[in-house]
Amino acid sequence: CCIPSVFPVILKTQGRKMAFPKVGINEMTSKITHIYKQLHPWKSKFDCASFLCQQMVHAEDGVFAINKPYGMGLKTVTEEMISKKKEKKSVDLLHAGGAGSTYSLEDVLPIIREQLGKPNLVAVKCAEKYNSGVTVFADNKKAVDRIKQSLLRAKPKKILNSKFYIVSPFTPYEGHKNLHEESVGITLQRNAMHKHAQPVLLRDFSTNSVKRQEVSLARVAFNVKSISPDGESLVEVSMAETKNNLLRVYCADMLMPILGDHLYSSRVGVVQGLATRLNPLHVESGSVAQKIPEKTRKLLQLIRPEDSNIVPLHAHLYSLVLPDFYGRDKELTISAPFPEMFKWTCNQLNLICPQNGH
Numbered sequence: 001c002c003i004p005s006v007f008p009v010i011l012k013t014q015g016r017k018m019a020f021p022k023v024g025i026n027e028m029t030s031k032i033t034h035i036y037k038q039l040h041p042w043k044s045k046f047d048c049a050s051f052l053c054q055q056m057v058h059a060e061d062g063v064f065a066i067n068k069p070y071g072m073g074l075k076t077v078t079e080e081m082i083s084k085k086k087e088k089k090s091v092d093l094l095h096a097g098g099a100g101s102t103y104s105l106e107d108v109l110p111i112i113r114e115q116l117g118k119p120n121l122v123a124v125k126c127a128e129k130y131n132s133g134v135t136v137f138a139d140n141k142k143a144v145d146r147i148k149q150s151l152l153r154a155k156p157k158k159i160l161n162s163k164f165y166i167v168s169p170f171t172p173y174e175g176h177k178n179l180h181e182e183s184v185g186i187t188l189q190r191n192a193m194h195k196h197a198q199p200v201l202l203r204d205f206s207t208n209s210v211k212r213q214e215v216s217l218a219r220v221a222f223n224v225k226s227i228s229p230d231g232e233s234l235v236e237v238s239m240a241e242t243k244n245n246l247l248r249v250y251c252a253d254m255l256m257p258i259l260g261d262h263l264y265s266s267r268v269g270v271v272q273g274l275a276t277r278l279n280p281l282h283v284e285s286g287s288v289a290q291k292i293p294e295k296t297r298k299l300l301q302l303i304r305p306e307d308s309n310i311v312p313l314h315a316h317l318y319s320l321v322l323p324d325f326y327g328r329d330k331e332l333t334i335s336a337p338f339p340e341m342f343k344w345t346c347n348q349l350n351l352i353c354p355q356n357g358h
Contacts, residue, residue: 034301035344036310039070040101048103049111057134058334062143064121065136065320067336070312071100073129076107100129125151125320128242131164133317134336150322150332160221160238161321164247165338165353167314167345168256169296170268170275171231172224176254180222185215186244191281199244200280201253216241220250226352230295232259234351236318247315253277257290259345260313265290299348316342 042048058065105123113121118139124147125136138144154161185205188197202215209215218241226234235256237247248264251257255275257265263286269276292300292308302308316338325332338346338353346353 034310035341036312039312039341040072042103045103045108045111048101049108049115052105052108053112053115055336057336058136062138062140063136063147063332063334064116064118064139065134065334065336067339068105068127068132068135069101069339070132070341071130073100073104074106074123074126076104105135124148127317128247130313131247131315131317132336132339132342133164134320134334136320136334146325147322150325153323154240154321157323158219158240159321159323160219160240161323162239162242162317163319163321164237164239165225165316165318165342166235166237166247166251166256167259167342167349167351168233168235168251169231169259169293170233170256171227172233172235172254172256176222176256177224177227181220183217183219184250185210185217186241186246186249187215188244189281198280198285199246199249201249216243218246220246222250222254225354226346228350230299230349232296232349232351234346234353236354248313249280258313258315259292259296260290260311261315262286262289262309296349300345301348312341314342314345 040048042051052066052068055067055069056064057067105126109121109123113119121137121139122144123135124138124144125134127133127135136147138147151161153159182203185202186199187202187205187209189200190197205215210217218239221236221238223236223238224233225236233256235251237251239246239250245264248258248261252261252264252267255268255277257268264280266283266285266288267278267280269278289306289309290311291305292302292311294305297305297308300311302311317336318338319333319335322332322334324330343353345351
């Protein structure tokens with residue numbers, strides 16, 4: 001699916017002037033502000049909704065899709081939700097990687113409906129909060145059902161319908177530099193060190209454990225697209241199953257933790273300059289911010305080690321395939337271009353972003 005350079009969406013702005021802050025300059029101090037602190041340029045719900053409408057990448061047959069920015073979730077995380085789930089520590093560390101958006105999609109959806117003239121618009125498939133990329137909406141029940149049915153077909157048909165691009169501060173091992181596809185299992189395990197069960201990747205598990213639903217089966221394709229002179233990497237990761245933070249957990253298990261992953265990068269240690277896989281049950285996920293190699297940190301204009309805290313998760317859902325959406329073997333592919341933050345990082349690290357996702 002081709003992405004038009006200017007998407008023809010008419011916004012109902014009610015005569016209000018849309019104003020976004022200047023990127024890069026702090027008007028109060030005249031100091032340059034790092035791009036990682038400029039991820040959410042809106043000052044109100046109205047500006048946020050208008051910004052999202054401008055990120056429209058698909059609008060046809062009752063299906064709408066936007067290129068969701070990093071840090072914007074479907075629902076607003078309240079103190080009550082944090083307390084109920086007992087995840088305050090993890091949530092705080094997730095936010096450490098560049099502040100999350102002030103607003104959620106749920107907060108601004110009423111304004112988006114008004115601006116697009118689509119009063120029945122609902123979110124159907126949302127990129128994970130700390131990922132950027134394809135997020136799908138529908139404005140009628142028939143379209144909602146078609147999208148959901150299509151998504152359910154992906155796994156049994158073994159279609160890896162979610163294509164992500166990630167940046168890692170590490171270089172892949174020789175055996176992983178070419179296309180690598182495999183079936184893995186993911187399960188939740190805990191020990192005395194963890195208050196909450198941790199997702200653990202398995203490559204050795206029984207069929208019975210899958211039948212007992214102790215292990216979820218997933219197929220993943222891992223394809224290195226670019227390696228910088230200093231050893232950072234741009235990787236394409238495709239999968240159908242995304243639950244239990246599979247993308248982050250898998251990349252960490254491949255010794256390629258995602259840049260800005262302050263939750264699972266602690267599973268990778270460095271011994272005598274070599275990345276080493278640590279037992280996920282012997283390290284506390286989210287206990288410390290990601291330790292970014294000094295050379296990478298300086299290329300990203302992060303002066304002090306503690307500045308690594310502002311690095312957002314560099315995981316972008318580039319495309320989503322809806323199998324049989326238009327009938328048997330007639331799929332719908334929705335793509336979202338790389339966000340400016342992602343492109344800036346790749347440019348700083350001398351990584352080559354593929355054109356049109358290829």
